[in-house]
Amino acid sequence: MTLVLTTYDWVPEFPRGFVRDIRVRWLLEELGRPYQVETVPVREKSPDHIANQPFAQVPFIRDGDLTLFESGAILLHLAEGTDLMPEDLRPQVQQWLIAALNSVEPFIMAWAINKFFDKDEAGAARREPLLHQRLAQLQAALGNRDWLTGDSFTVADLLMADILRIPAQNGFLDDLHGLAAYTERATARPGFRKALADQMAHWRAADERQATA
Ligand SMILES: N[C@@H](CCC(=O)N[C@@H](CS)C(=O)NCC(=O)O)C(=O)O
Known part of the structure; x- marks a missing residue:
């Protein structure tokens, strides 16, 4: 079906x-x-x-x-x-997928709600340092790896990269080159x-x- x-x-x-x-x-x-x-x-x-x-x-x-x-x-x-949830990486893939939803997306959404829905520039500006810090932490955790759990693209990368598109398009990744490259790598996929x-x-x-x- x-x-x-x-x-x-x-x-x-x-x-x-x-x-x-x-x-x-x-x-x-x-x-x-x-x-x-x-x-x-x-x-x-x-x-x-x-x-x-x-x-x-x-x-x-x-x-x-x-x-x-x-x-x-x-x-x-x-x-x-x-293949997007390799059996040997299942816990780590789940961990990163939940991190995307629970530890990254809320910071982005809080900023986006101020900026785009409420048109509250001052409110959005107040959220920027925390959002930037969270993204810098994510970049540090990614390190030199291509993908969050190692060499292969997983469903956790798919979700994280989708979530990172809003900060990428709004300049938050301009000085976070590793995270910018990660997002581009993922979203270049057919x-x-x-x-x-x-x-x-x-x-x-x-x-x-x-x-x-
Ligand atoms: N946590 C939900 C969030 C879903 C969500 O926010 N959907 C948006 C569209 S992207 C929506 O329906 N917004 C309208 C509303 O909240 O009334 C999920 O990840 O599926």
Whole structure:
């Protein structure tokens, strides 16, 4: 049965390319797993949406009989038993994936909410030193390795690199060359390029649907 990935039916310009279904698309591309996309309305949160994602967010998936929300849980589920979660590195991959979600992304989101949602420049500026410190700590932990757990790209790198795209695009990695190179290395992968192109095509199709409605 084809896996179904659910995202929004439309979003405004600024989050395009960053809506978290991109992580799932990227992993599915890496794995060569076909999938189809379904949508939920971004404006009206239906009981059916909330039954699948209790916080009325996206993404969520249906994989056979299993419905899953939380991008991290989805990635862990899909990567299980694949080269992106090598058996001998499983604990370390899980550790770094959770670190991405729990120790890195919150600092980025706190800054991004101030900056882009609240348009609170002073609030965003107050968050910058802590965010920068967290990113510098991450770079130090990465050291000279290509990937977080060693020589091979794993699902933890996929998620970490996706999360690092916001700081990369906003100048936070300009003096963190190792982390910048890491993010570029990951996002140069064909799987990410395809996932990004597909997400952007999804929003363009949504615009066209709205224009003809
Ligand atoms: N922890 C959740 C966060 C999901 C999330 O924040 N989704 C965003 C889109 S990227 C969303 O649906 N935002 C709308 C909202 O929170 O109402 C995950 O990783 O899946």
